[in-house]
Amino acid sequence: MSSAPERRLRADRARQAADVIRRQVVQRSYPDGVLPDERFLAAEFSASRNTIREALALLREEGLIERVPGVGTVVVTEKCVHGLDRLMGLAETLHEQGEVTNDIRAAGPIRPPSSVARRLRLADGEPVVYVERLRRLDGLPLSLDLTYLPVDVGAPLLAQDLRNHDIFSLIEQTSGQRLGAADVALEAVNADLHSATVLEVPRGAALLVVERLSHFADGRPVDLEFIRLRGDRLTMRAVLDRRD
Incomplete structure (x- = not known):
């Protein structure tokens, strides 16, 4: 069985992470509607923080989350x-x-x-x-x-x-x-x-x-x-x- 290419575009990794995070948002899996910080998500997805930032940007464009100073990334629209x-x-x-x-x-x-x-x-x-x-x-x-x-x-x-x-x-x-x-x-x-x-x-x-x-x-x-x-x-x- 052939393995996946070792080098993938950051946009591909960001989309991959966004799909999983979106599911968590829809299922209301984050306590108080606040997402974990970028360092935790980067470790969770074995990705760079820049990749996680791109993933979160995709979800912000969808209107699901927003960055709130002093709080973090929060869910603003529940499906x-x-x-x-x-x-x-x-x-x-x-x-x-x-x-x-x-x-x-x-x-x-x-x-x-x-x-x-x-x-x-x-x-x-x-x-x-x-x-x-x-x-x-x-x-x-x-x-x-x-x-x-x-x-x-x-x-x-x-x-x-x-x-x-x-x-x-x-x-x-x-x-x-x-x-x-x-x-x-x-x-x-x-x-x-x-x-x-x-x-x-x-x-x-x-x-x-x-x-x-x-x-x-x-x-x-x-x-x-x-x-x-x-x-x-x-x-x-x-x-x-x-x-x-």
Whole structure:
């Protein structure tokens, strides 16, 4: 087995250290949110202090940490961990990490694009209920959710408290049916000007776009969502199994 080159660019070593430190920051592994000093980190990663300074600079650029005179390097932004192991609404997933509320930007029937109708197994021209929400965690913008629902599923939701409840729980409550599984796709994009304004991030900031088609337990598709999540406030976690 060939060994790794002995000489590596400092930028490569810095990135390597930054990835591990980022994980520690997200997992809130540092007491009181204060990182160890550069000498400790240099020994931990068998790297020079200049390499560690570059690693910390990368995390400062991401907005995760900041240097505070007299204190050291401190965590200034805590990311929320969103599990991908179960089909759950945002408030269900983050209930231990803060209060999720929704600004309802639009809610009502529309004529959907034919591709949306097909995915919900509806005839062309058949209306759907469209719900657009700016979702906040403890008052700060977290995601912009665009949701399409068949009328028989979505119309009863319009009389419910969409501001303070997940759509998933309301669907099950009003329909009397359980949700089953979902098809999920994840993609990283740069925030366009409008999305950046709504989510209160700089234009071009990293967003995680989740496309999710959820089904009732009987397999009927009932909830198609396009979700833009702030990359600086959320990290996705899942347990994957290689066994047959």
